[in-house]
Each structure stands twice: as C-alpha cells, then as structure tokens.
Amino acid sequence: MAPSETLTAERILEATEEVLRRHGPAKATVVDVARALGVSHGSVYRHFRTKAALREAVTKRWLDRTSQELAGIVAEQERDPEQRLRAWLRALFDAKRRKAGHDPELFATYMVLTRESGEAVPEHIADLTSQLTDIVRAGLDAGTFTATDPAVTARAVFQATGRFHDPCYADEWEAPGVEAEYEAVVDLVVRGLRGA
C-alpha cells in the first residue's frame, strides 16, 4: 500500500508535478523525480522515453483538467446557446485566471511547459474549439446564431477572446478594468454571432 506499491505512469506524473511545484521548471530534473519516488532514474525512463515526453504528459494532464471542466457546460441542453456560450467563455476566463492568480509560480511553470510541449497545446486548443463548435452549431440549429461554417466561426470566437484565456496575457488579468474589457469583447462577439 506504501508508495513503493508499483511504479505506474500515473504515480510518476504526480511526483513530477510535485517536483515541478517545488523546484520550478528550470531546476526540476528526472533525477529529482526518481528520488521523490524512491527509485533510480532509469526506472522513470522505462515509462517515459525522454524528459520532454514526461513534461509533455504532465502538461497534457493539466490542460485536460480545464477541458473537462468546460465540457459540462457544452452539454447543458436546458440553457439556450447564447447563454451556454457566455457561460463557457466566462468559465474559461475564470479557470485560467484562478490558476494564474492562485499559484503564480506553478502557473509560470506550466507556461514554460506549454511553450516547449509540441503537441499538447495544439491538441488542447483543438479540444476547446471543438467544444465551441458544438455550441455554435446548436445556435445555428436554434436559429439564434448566423454563420456559414460553425468550425470557422468557433475558431474566430476563440481567437477574438484570446486576451482572456491565452496565458501570454496572464499578468493583465488582475488589472482594474479587465472585467469591463471582457464584457465589451464578449458582447461584441455575441452580437457578431447573432446579426447577419
């Protein structure tokens, strides 16, 4: 039952997150992870081919947690599409801002990881725009939205609101007036979806 039960990929990922939290992305080594688990670093390489792969897996896990939070909103059939869209964008902004504000160092760590992770971030973005596409399509079906291609429009919505979910803007999310700016952009976008 002790941590020395069996060495799984999951346990390595948890230990890696902990090491990253403690040491930061620059100083966190595979040797540190192995030490935290009480094994030799060779064992870690049995589960992850390279250090980069290990870091990418950690990043993917972290990003997926956000995606899953938002997936619930897409499924809320009882709310109309515009409300779902507003709730989804709000949840995305809040989730990112909460993570950035609550533990800035860990967030900075993940910003470094997302920069170096080749596939994880594009996949995450594809995931999120796919969710958005579902909402846009629902709006088209209901007749409340106007668009030629829901996927293209969803991507446009995602990019237009980037200032409120793209990590590169994280240090402006606590500035006074951000809420008003968020409302202005979302209103503009929602009106763009409605009107032809």
Add this chain to the structure above:
Amino acid sequence: MAPSETLTAERILEATEEVLRRHGPAKATVVDVARALGVSHGSVYRHFRTKAALREAVTKRWLDRTSQELAGIVAEQERDPEQRLRAWLRALFDAKRRKAGHDPELFATYMVLTRESGEAVPEHIADLTSQLTDIVRAGLDAGTFTATDPAVTARAVFQATGRFHDPCYADEWEAPGVEAEYEAVVDLVVRGLRGA
C-alpha cells in the same frame, strides 16, 4: 557635413537602431553606439539619461512610424466607416506582418525592447485605440454602427483582433490559413459593430 557635424538626439537614435540591427538587443551597448558615432560614451549620456531611456526612445520612434502610417486611413472621409475600419485593421496586420517577416531578427529585437519599455507600448496602444475610436464614432454618426461608448467598443475591437497585431503571435502570421482566420475574426467583429 560629415557625421561629426553635431551630436543630436536624432543622430544617436539612428546609430542605436543600426547597432541594434547588427548586434541584437542583448549585445548592443552604449559603448557600441558611441563608437559608431565616433564619440565617447559619456556624450551619449548627455542626451539620454540611461541606457533604458535610449532604448525606449528608439522603441517609441519605431512604434510611431506604424501609428503614422495608419493615421492616414482614419482621415479618409470619402470611404464609409466600415470600409475604413476594414482597411485600418488590414493595414495594421500587414504592417506588423511585413516587419516581422521581412527582418525577423530586427523584429525580435523590437519585441525585446517593447517588453522592457515601460511607457512606449501603452502609449502606442492608446494611440491606436484612439484612432479606432474615431472610426467607430464616425460609424455611430453615420448610423452604420451600434455601440454605447465608442472608446470602449474601439478597445474591444482592438483586443478582439489582437491575434493579428500583437507581436506575441508573430510566429503564427505566416502559417497557412491565417488569412482565412483573419477574415473570420474581422467579419465577426464588423458584424458585431453593425448589429444591435
């Protein structure tokens, strides 16, 4: 007549740009600038209190060149506001993309400079959003746009299109499909301005 005429702030700024182009932001020193001008570095400090002030002045000059390019479009009274808005956004995107694509090293240099320049960038953004506000206000007067506060709406337009002018996205401006994404975002925004 020779470069040894008189030492003006303008001549120092030109020499600094040249030194930055050659050496890059990390290695460009005040001593290099002085050497390029054939003076001692003490003379440079007569015109700029610190190295940071010198770099900020260079940055400001560079940013102002873009602002001035765009100011002409705002003044084109013969085109209707929507056309002016589209032309303005297109000119902004093209100008930034041209600079980023034509001389990537110099652009990277300016990205470093804009990060460290405290006032220059906010001023530049204020400048641009002020131009946008003029266009939005013209649209309100003409009755083609709908908005409660032109300044707030202009800022929203600026932020919503950030992906196509904010330097932090520069390395995605040459990717295939960017044009389509640009069109989608601008269409969404313009429709948002029109519809109530």
Add this chain to the structure above:
DNA sequence: CAGCTGACAGATATTGAAATCTGTCAGCTG
C-alpha cells in the same frame, strides 16, 4: 524473466574569476 539498478558517455548547467559595461564627474578643448 520482468522490472529495476547504477555506471557510463555525451550534453547541459553551475560557478567564480576576469573582462566589460553603465553611469558619473572633474577637467580639457575649441
């Protein structure tokens, strides 16, 4: 024999001493 260890080679990071740079200023020069 499946899974782990630990020594190893090459790559990367750390360190501290030496070199360079920033910003100042007393004095030179035209």
Add this chain to the structure above:
DNA sequence: CAGCTGACAGATTTCAATATCTGTCAGCTG
C-alpha cells in the same frame, strides 16, 4: 563656457573549469 573626454566605482556579462543531468544498457534481483 557649452560640449566633449576618459578614468573610475559598482553592476553586469563572459568564459572556462567543474559539476550535474540525460539517456543507455549490461547485468542484478525477486
């Protein structure tokens, strides 16, 4: 005497020696 110079102190950067890390693999262990 307005403007420039160049030596200087303290801060920063460079560089090379040293230490650590990554990724592999032959062999150990349960």
